[in-house]
Amino acid sequence: MIEVRFHGRGGQGAVMASRIMANAFVRIGQYGASFPMFGFERRGAPVTAFGRFDANPVREKTQIYHPDIVVVLDPSQRFFEKVYSGLKSHAVLVLNAALPFETQPHENLETAGIVNADQISIEEVGRALPNTCMLGAFAATTGHLPLESLEAALEDYFQGSRLKANVRCLRRGYEEAAVGHF
Amino acid sequence: MTEKKKKLSKVFDYLQYDDPYAGGLTFCAGCPLESLARFVPQVLGDDIVITGTPSCSAPVLLGQNIGTWHRMPYYGTLMTGAAANATGLARMYKRKGIKNTVVCFNGDGTASDIGFGNLSGAAERNEPFIYICYDNEGYMNTGIQRSSTTPAGARTTTSPVGRMTHGKDVTSKNLPLLMAMHKVPYAATATMSYLEDLAKKLLKAKEKKEEGFCYLHVFCPCPTGWGVPTDGSLDLCRMAVKTNFFPLWEAENGEIRFTREVNKPKPIGEYTKLIKKFEHLDEQGVARLQKDVDFNHSILMRLSGSCEQGGRHD
Amino acid sequence: MAPHTYFQGEGPWSDADQLMLYLDTGSWRSLRPVVDAEACIYCGLCALFCPTQCMINKGEYFLPNLEFCKGCGVCAKECPRGAIIMKPEGECDASKE
Amino acid sequence: MQARSEQDARIMVITGNAAAAYGAMLCRPDVVATYPITPQTEVIEKLFEFAASGELDAEMVPVEGENSAMNVVTAASMAGGRVFTATSSWGLAFMYDAMLAASGTRAPVVMVNVNRETPGIIAVSSGQQDMISTRDSGWIQLVAEDCQEILDQVLMAYRLAEDHDIQVPVMVNYDGFYLSYLAGKVEVPSKKRVSDFLAVLNEQPKRQILLPGQPLGCGTHGILQGFVELRYKHVQAMERAKAAFDAIDQEFASQFGRGYGGQIEEYRTGDADIVLVASGSMCGTIKTVVDRKREQGLPVGLVRLRMYRPFPSEKLTQVLKDRKAVGVVDRSVGFGIQGGPIYSEVCSLSAKFGGASVLSFIDGLANTDVTSDHVEQMLDLLSAAARGEPCPQVTWVCMEE
Incomplete structure (x- = not known):
């Protein structure tokens, strides 16, 4: 089972990203479960969501304290300590940022996929909605999901021109993610 | 014999259906609510489904075990949710295409106090039923406690007269006007002394119910609780209208018109002197009530447009 | 244990076809309405205003059903011709009409 | 899809x-x-x-x-x-x-x-x-x-x-x-x-x-x-x-094609000496811990309450019979009673299901996670109880950091 923790801000679509990811895993015959951290989420407030993905049914219903992967949708949180709290060794980071890291932010972090999802979504959707782009970057960085299943999953959440724009975000996230190792 | 005109009152023409109630019912002697309870189904007809809550009418609407005091289908429920229950019934009949007249029949305690929220909610959603509030200005079934329709100065067991308090210390809630201001298809006031007016309004409500929520506020004195003789309630009804204490009007979609104009209203003292619950009132107390009556009436005048039409303006 | 059953079904349902209740409200009465049939103009206001609806239409006049009449006096008060008087029960005979 | x-x-x-x-x-x-x-x-x-x-x-x-x-x-x-x-x-x-x-x-x-x-x-x-x-x-x-x-x-x-x-x-x-x-x-x-x-x-x-x-x-x-x-x-x-x-x-x-067991679901209770009684979402987590403990050779199981009212007294009596220790996890409290509400109801059956120690665990109040660690703690306490060691009757697991 892989455990993924999403960090974002209200309005960036972190919760939806975790749900689309669960949807995509189910599409490849696996199981997925995602849920948000609870609180009075309001636009702008930091938001955490969780995702568990496995070939077997996911039974755990707790928050994730030791993630394998963290997905950071909010560039300003890249240096937040809590983003890296409890990381398992050989952990993976998928980050929305314009600039690469100069130093390793956490010793357990082995791989990072960085993409400028804000910029891409502004170009494709018209405003900064980094979530679908980040899913593309997730697929490119981790290799856990084929791009097609994510694309198919998007159809459950978007329609029409919004769907097309988000598919473009997803693909560009996949193609433009700069994946490197620490 | 020839000088004797033998002609039945035309009110009988409105009574098209049998009285569904048993002969002897557990209302106090002389209670006009008993008249109302029996009058409503005789006018509204045999597709009536009645729902009501604990109140003076409950011991009669609700049966005892398998036994019942009347032949109407009824649902007896709680004061907190009277209008919501009527909603459930009316919606279900609407869905199934069953011809019906759901009547939610409650006292002023349910309507103006504990059940006001859901009454207002049902009105706002324009639910297809008739809500009848019989207003005896207090909790009479539990033994004469004040409600929000109890008038200023009135003595009840929870607004007593003593060294420190002199009856109810605040004015009453104008419930019928509040309901009209929900802009429902039909809202009206009525009382037991003007039966033709009441019958017409019931029939109008039955017709307008097809468009949605209808509200009827019936002034219904309580001889026992107010301290009047058992034969005195109809005099009170008439005097309440003649003093403008309880004006008769109707409103369609919020547009108000009087159904009985009072050209020279009597002073409220003519009304209060008939009733023991006001016997402690001094001049000041009567003046205060008069002020409230005038205020309520002036609102109605303005809303009904009577001012522009050259109507009375005290 | 076999409980006595009042109800056929599971819930608190009453059924008028099975049992209609009524109270002996005639026994509440201390004053009896006595109608002067000659003076009656058959307007029916007594019947309309009677809370118990116990004034019986006799064709040309109305008479109270003493089985249920509570003796409130509304009929006498409302009669436009004063054709009904309220008489103490003790001064009336025991008959019901 | x-x-x-x-x-x-x-x-x-x-x-x-x-x-x-x-x-x-x-x-x-x-x-x-x-x-x-x-x-x-x-x-x-x-x-x-x-x-x-x-x-x-x-x-x-x-x-x-x-x-x-x-x-x-x-x-x-x-x-x-x-x-x-x-x-x-x-x-x-x-x-x-x-x-x-x-x-x-x-x-x-x-x-x-x-x-x-x-x-x-x-x-x-x-x-x-x-x-x-x-x-x-x-x-x-x-x-x-x-x-x-x-x-x-x-x-x-x-x-x-x-x-x-x-x-x-x-x-x-x-x-x-x-x-x-x-x-x-x-x-x-x-x-x-x-x-x-x-x-x-x-x-x-x-x-x-x-x-x-x-x-x-x-x-x-x-x-x-x-x-x-x-x-x-x-x-x-x-x-x-x-x-x-x-x-x-x-x-x-x-x-x-999906059955749940009716009033209660029994999870690996067959030969279990130690049984947890719980309900709701926490049972998923408990099952993973039970699996882990089983791998370590510890005979533990879970009874999941699917019906709270009517209370499945007969089924519970049957399944809890002759266990060494029973723990009841409540995601609620009992005011003025010893232990959680479901615990106290299970206790009322204890005369029928035998002499097992029955312990109350209060956990998961107000979104405090019922974590795997918490479940391990509970099972450790129950193991001790099964060995006859003295244990607290009520443990507020969620109060401990």
């Missing part, structure tokens, strides 16, 4: 709230009355969405408060309708009087209650105290573990509530936040399959309903023995609900 093999069901990734809404919609209710409250709101949004799209053909009543929601559906049920509503926490408390009317009139109402901590201390967080506080409302109360079971229990709830031999309202409970917002794989059956499952309800004798022109009334005063008779009948119906739920669960399994 279309299921590849089964045309009778769609595989979807949806939240527990959406699963509840799908369950309700599939049963084709006549009247739906709702009022929003966190964490239930998504249920009713979804239902209004279904109504807007035409997928749900029902009278939708967006009432002005939960009390009215319960009154609307109860009366609509009295008029012969199939009804649905949903609530949580304060909302459940606000409709309490109407809930009593629903059960007292034996209205077959089905309601979803998304468990949330209750009034007193304001907490927008999970906890079963709301369900516990309506324990004696005369309702049947079920508890689900995951999104799929939420949907499935709503279907089973109609079978139970509208069963002519039962006629008692049913509340389907699931943990707020942990399940309400958990998106997972759910198989959503077709309307056809659901109506096949519910078809048996149409073949039974008709219950009494309110109709214009019929001299029947509901809500009559129960006078003396009449009242006693109705109470007795209600209590008897609750007793019958136990076996009925087991049978419905079995039939459900044969029709949909």
Whole structure:
């Protein structure tokens, strides 16, 4: 089972990203479960969501304290300590940022996929909605999901021109993610 | 014999259906609510489904075990949710295409106090039923406690007269006007002394119910609780209208018109002197009530447009 | 244990076809309405205003059903011709009409 | 997303709230009355969405408060309708009087209650105290573990509530936040399959309903023995609900391929010396710990309570017989009693199931996670108790950092 923790801000679509990811895993015959951290989420407030993905049914219903992967949708949180709290060794980071890291932010972090999802979504959707782009970057960085299943999953959440724009975000996230190792 | 005109009152023409109630019912002697309870189904007809809550009418609407005091289908429920229950019934009949007249029949305690929220909610959603509030200005079934329709100065067991308090210390809630201001298809006031007016309004409500929520506020004195003789309630009804204490009007979609104009209203003292619950009132107390009556009436005048039409303006 | 059953079904349902209740409200009465049939103009206001609806239409006049009449006096008060008087029960005979 | 093999069901990734809404919609209710409250709101949004799209053909009543929601559906049920509503926490408390009317009139109402901590201390967080506080409302109360079971229990709830031999309202409970917002794989059956499952309800004798022109009334005063008779009948119906739920669960399994065990689910209890009794979403986590402990050779198991009212006393007595230690996890507290509410009820059976030590664990209040570590702690304590070591009767696991 892989455990993924999403960090974002209200309005960036972190919760939806975790749900689309669960949807995509189910599409490849696996199981997925995602849920948000609870609180009075309001636009702008930091938001955490969780995702568990496995070939077997996911039974755990707790928050994730030791993630394998963290997905950071909010560039300003890249240096937040809590983003890296409890990381398992050989952990993976998928980050929305314009600039690469100069130093390793956490010793357990082995791989990072960085993409400028804000910029891409502004170009494709018209405003900064980094979530679908980040899913593309997730697929490119981790290799856990084929791009097609994510694309198919998007159809459950978007329609029409919004769907097309988000598919473009997803693909560009996949193609433009700069994946490197620490 | 020839000088004797033998002609039945035309009110009988409105009574098209049998009285569904048993002969002897557990209302106090002389209670006009008993008249109302029996009058409503005789006018509204045999597709009536009645729902009501604990109140003076409950011991009669609700049966005892398998036994019942009347032949109407009824649902007896709680004061907190009277209008919501009527909603459930009316919606279900609407869905199934069953011809019906759901009547939610409650006292002023349910309507103006504990059940006001859901009454207002049902009105706002324009639910297809008739809500009848019989207003005896207090909790009479539990033994004469004040409600929000109890008038200023009135003595009840929870607004007593003593060294420190002199009856109810605040004015009453104008419930019928509040309901009209929900802009429902039909809202009206009525009382037991003007039966033709009441019958017409019931029939109008039955017709307008097809468009949605209808509200009827019936002034219904309580001889026992107010301290009047058992034969005195109809005099009170008439005097309440003649003093403008309880004006008769109707409103369609919020547009108000009087159904009985009072050209020279009597002073409220003519009304209060008939009733023991006001016997402690001094001049000041009567003046205060008069002020409230005038205020309520002036609102109605303005809303009904009577001012522009050259109507009375005290 | 076999409980006595009042109800056929599971819930608190009453059924008028099975049992209609009524109270002996005639026994509440201390004053009896006595109608002067000659003076009656058959307007029916007594019947309309009677809370118990116990004034019986006799064709040309109305008479109270003493089985249920509570003796409130509304009929006498409302009669436009004063054709009904309220008489103490003790001064009336025991008959019901 | 279309299921590849089964045309009778769609595989979807949806939240527990959406699963509840799908369950309700599939049963084709006549009247739906709702009022929003966190964490239930998504249920009713979804239902209004279904109504807007035409997928749900029902009278939708967006009432002005939960009390009215319960009154609307109860009366609509009295008029012969199939009804649905949903609530949580304060909302459940606000409709309490109407809930009593629903059960007292034996209205077959089905309601979803998304468990949330209750009034007193304001907490927008999970906890079963709301369900516990309506324990004696005369309702049947079920508890689900995951999104799929939420949907499935709503279907089973109609079978139970509208069963002519039962006629008692049913509340389907699931943990707020942990399940309400958990998106997972759910198989959503077709309307056809659901109506096949519910078809048996149409073949039974008709219950009494309110109709214009019929001299029947509901809500009559129960006078003396009449009242006693109705109470007795209600209590008897609750007793019958136990076996009925087991049978419905079995039939459900044969029709949909998913069985849950009826009143209780037994998880690796066969030879277990140590058994945890729990309910709701935490059971998923407990199962993973049980598996781990089993790998280490420790004979532990879980009994999951799927039915809280009526309380499955017989089943529990049977399954807890001759264990060495039993732990009961409550996501709620008992005010003025020793230990959690479910614990105290399990204790009342202990004379029947033998001499095992029974320990109470209070955990998961107000979204404090019932973590794997917590479950390990509980099992450690139970192991000690099984060895005969002295252990605290009540442990507030969630209070320890």
